[in-house]
Amino acid sequence: MFTPQTIKGCQVKIDIIGGGPAGMYFAILMKKAVPADEITVYERNGPDDTFGWGVVFSGKTLANLRAADPESHTEITRAFAAWDNVDVVHGKEKISIHGNSFSGIARLQLLKILQQRCEQLGVQLLFRTEISDFDSLRTNCELLVAADGVNSTARKQYSTHFLPRLDVRPNRYIWYGTKRLFHGLTLTFRENEAGVFAAHSYKFNQTTSTFIIECDQETWEIAGFATMSDDETRQCLEKVFAPDLDGQPLLSNNSKWINFLLVKNENWFFENVVLIGDALHTAHFSIGSGTKLALEDAIALFDCFRRTGTVFDALSEFELTRKPVIAEYQAAAFESMLWFETARKYMHLSPIELAFALMTRSGKVDYEDLKRRDPEFISTYESARKLFTGTAGVPPA
Numbered sequence: 001m002f003t004p005q006t007i008k009g010c011q012v013k014i015d016i017i018g019g020g021p022a023g024m025y026f027a028i029l030m031k032k033a034v035p036a037d038e039i040t041v042y043e044r045n046g047p048d049d050t051f052g053w054g055v056v057f058s059g060k061t062l063a064n065l066r067a068a069d070p071e072s073h074t075e076i077t078r079a080f081a082a083w084d085n086v087d088v089v090h091g092k093e094k095i096s097i098h099g100n101s102f103s104g105i106a107r108l109q110l111l112k113i114l115q116q117r118c119e120q121l122g123v124q125l126l127f128r129t130e131i132s133d134f135d136s137l138r139t140n141c142e143l144l145v146a147a148d149g150v151n152s153t154a155r156k157q158y159s160t161h162f163l164p165r166l167d168v169r170p171n172r173y174i175w176y177g178t179k180r181l182f183h184g185l186t187l188t189f190r191e192n193e194a195g196v197f198a199a200h201s202y203k204f205n206q207t208t209s210t211f212i213i214e215c216d217q218e219t220w221e222i223a224g225f226a227t228m229s230d231d232e233t234r235q236c237l238e239k240v241f242a243p244d245l246d247g248q249p250l251l252s253n254n255s256k257w258i259n260f261l262l263v264k265n266e267n268w269f270f271e272n273v274v275l276i277g278d279a280l281h282t283a284h285f286s287i288g289s290g291t292k293l294a295l296e297d298a299i300a301l302f303d304c305f306r307r308t309g310t311v312f313d314a315l316s317e318f319e320l321t322r323k324p325v326i327a328e329y330q331a332a333a334f335e336s337m338l339w340f341e342t343a344r345k346y347m348h349l350s351p352i353e354l355a356f357a358l359m360t361r362s363g364k365v366d367y368e369d370l371k372r373r374d375p376e377f378i379s380t381y382e383s384a385r386k387l388f389t390g391t392a393g394v395p396p397a
């Protein structure tokens with residue numbers, strides 16, 4: 001029978017499943033605060049295995065990381081590629097919108113920095129260790145953190161407690177890299193006889209960019225991806241984005257088409273088990289928030305342990321205070337995701353109108369924000385609207 005553990009002032013054992021950003025960052029913060037705690041991270045992959053290419057952070061996230069752990073923040077920012085523009089490419093035109101501060105880092109490099117910080121502080125990292133027996137793990141520690149990613153087995157195992165809601169979205173996407181450098185977050189739209197393709201790309205170091213391609217189910221079927229090999233898929237997409245890749249190939253990292261999985265959970269913890277990061281919630285990659293939210297979950301959970309005295313109080317506080325923050329992010333990410341799911345209906349817009357529609361798609365940025373960030377962009381947009389509609393100023397909602 002579980003009893004709410006008093007943890008303040010006691011040495012505790014914390015087990016964490018998943019050596020991604022959420023799990024390792026939580027381990028770092030807890031170990032730093034109470035070096036005597038026994039903290040173990042179980043990771044089924046090796047220290048150098050990873051999926052994908054780069055991830056992005058906003059300026060605000062970086063400030064949170066600096067306040068939480070200056071040491072890893074210094075290492076992360078040292079490895080960064082920074083930019084302030086979003087570029088929208090439609091047909092032959094590229095529209096740049098400035099005043100959007102973002103930075104990119106290779107996912108593997110971020111994980112390496114967090115691994116080193118864990119080792120420095122004395123967190124035990126057990127690689128190539130897959131956890132399947134959650135019950136015996138949780139009965140032998142004060143706190144079990146399930147940071148085991150979007151397909152969390154812990155969430156499945158305790159689904160009657162967490163009550164997850166999983167929504168498989170209709171669009172398909174595939175995550176490539178390329179040596180063509182995109183200086184800024186670049187959103188490129190290309191049409192062919194099959195339909196509409198959107199690419200989300202940005203450089204994340206001096207040599208490589210992330211290049212994520214997304215399309216709707218109809219486009220995917222007409223293009224014939226269902227029967228193509230991985231190489232044929234890559235070659236087909238290189239043709240679609242030939243005007244943008246400058247002759248550089250798309251680089252695969254065992255890249256496959258996937259459907260985005262939207263994850264929500266009714267309950268965030270039960271007894272001494274808590275979900276964090278992608279296991280707990282996802283937000284569409286078009287607002288680039290997955291890693292940010294994972295790291296900020298770790299900060300929020302750590303803060304709850306600092307403020308309260310028992311595991312039960314800390315986990316209750318975490319659910320109470322963090323849930324509204326995540327709900328707001330997921331709402332914005334949902335609007336952004338819907339925009340991309342229906343991208344074909346915007347293709348008749350001129351490049352400047354498309355850029356405006358894109359920048360305001362999530363409801364988090366409006367006309368006034370854009371005017372403040374990039375007055376030149378808004379004045380070009382206004383001139384175009386006057387030309388098309390005979391009106392200027394704030395567009396109707």
Ligand SMILES: Cc1cc2nc3c(=O)[nH]c(=O)nc-3n(C[C@H](O)[C@H](O)[C@H](O)COP(=O)(O)OP(=O)(O)OC[C@H]3O[C@@H](n4cnc5c(N)ncnc54)[C@H](O)[C@@H]3O)c2cc1C
Binds near residue numbers: 042277
């Ligand atoms: C196409 C795409 C683009 C993205 N772009 C961005 C972006 O630009 N910016 C951004 O911030 N985020 C981005 N993300 C999201 C980001 O990758 C995740 O949101 C983030 O990694 C979540 O961190 P996490 O620690 O919760 O989970 P993960 O990073 O998934 O880590 C979970 C870990 O748990 C391990 N694990 C799972 N089960 C077990 C088990 N039973 N036993 C032991 N170990 C286990 C896994 O091996 C994994 O290492 C993107 C995601 C996708 C798919």
